[in-house]
Amino acid sequence: xxxxxxxxxxxxxxxxxxxxxxxxxxxxxxxxxxxAGKTTLARxxxxxxxxxxxxxxxxxxxxxxxxxxxxxxxxxxxxxLGDPEELEFIGGRDLLGDDALSLIEWPARGAGxxxxxxxxxxxxxxxDGREARLEALSAHGRVALERLGAMPAVAEWRLADxxxxxxxx
Numbered sequence: 001x002x003x004x005x006x007x008x009x010x011x012x013x014x015x016x017x018x019x020x021x022x023x024x025x026x027x028x029x030x031x032x033x034x035x036a037g038k039t040t041l042a043r044x045x046x047x048x049x050x051x052x053x054x055x056x057x058x059x060x061x062x063x064x065x066x067x068x069x070x071x072x073x074x075x076x077x078x079x080x081l082g083d084p085e086e087l088e089f090i091g092g093r094d095l096l097g098d099d100a101l102s103l104i105e106w107p108a109r110g111a112g113x114x115x116x117x118x119x120x121x122x123x124x125x126x127x128d129g130r131e132a133r134l135e136a137l138s139a140h141g142r143v144a145l146e147r148l149g150a151m152p153a154v155a156e157w158r159l160a161d162x163x164x165x166x167x168x169x
Contacts, residue, residue, distance in 0.1 A: 002159040005130040011037045015044015017154055021147040022101055024071035026140050029107040032123035037130050038105045042075050045103060062090055072100040079106045084113035
C-alpha cells in the first residue's frame with residue numbers, strides 16, 4: 001500500500017490509524033532517511049493508545065517503553081547501535097515479544113538479531129510532504145493492513161498500488 005502524506009498532521013493521523021489497526025501488538029520496522037518522519041509516525045501510533053505527551057526518539061537509550069491503557073508499546077531507535085548484540089544486553093528478547101507493540105526505527109542496524117517484522121513502513125520525503133509504503137510480512141501484518149485499508153482517512157491518502165513497477169522509496 002502506497003500513501004501520500006501532505007503534512008505532519010497526515011503522518012500523525014496515519015500513525016493513529018496504524019495503531020488501531022495493529023490492536024496493540026506486533027513488530028513494525030520504520031525505514032527512511034533522517035527527517036523522513038519515523039518518530040512522527042510513532043507519535044501517532046502512541047496517540048492511538050492515549051499518549052498525549054511528547055514523543056522523543058530514543059536515540060541514546062535505544063528504547064523508550066510506554067504502558068498505555070493496558071497496551072505495552074516499545075519505541076526503538078537503533079541509529080546509534082554499535083552492534084546488534086547490544087540489544088541482548090538491554091533485554092531486547094523480552095521487549096520484542098508477541099504480547100507488545102514494537103516500533104523499530106533503523107531496523108537494518110539490528111539485522112541478524114531482530115525477529116522478523118509484521119509490517120515494514122518505508123517513508124521518504126517528497127516535496128513538502130512524505131510518501132509511505134506499507135508492506136505486510138506476516139499474517140498479523142496482513143490483517144492489520146486490511147484493517148488500515150478499510151479506514152476512510154487512509155483512502156484519502158492512497159496512491160495507486162501499481163507503483164511497484166517504479167523505483168521504491
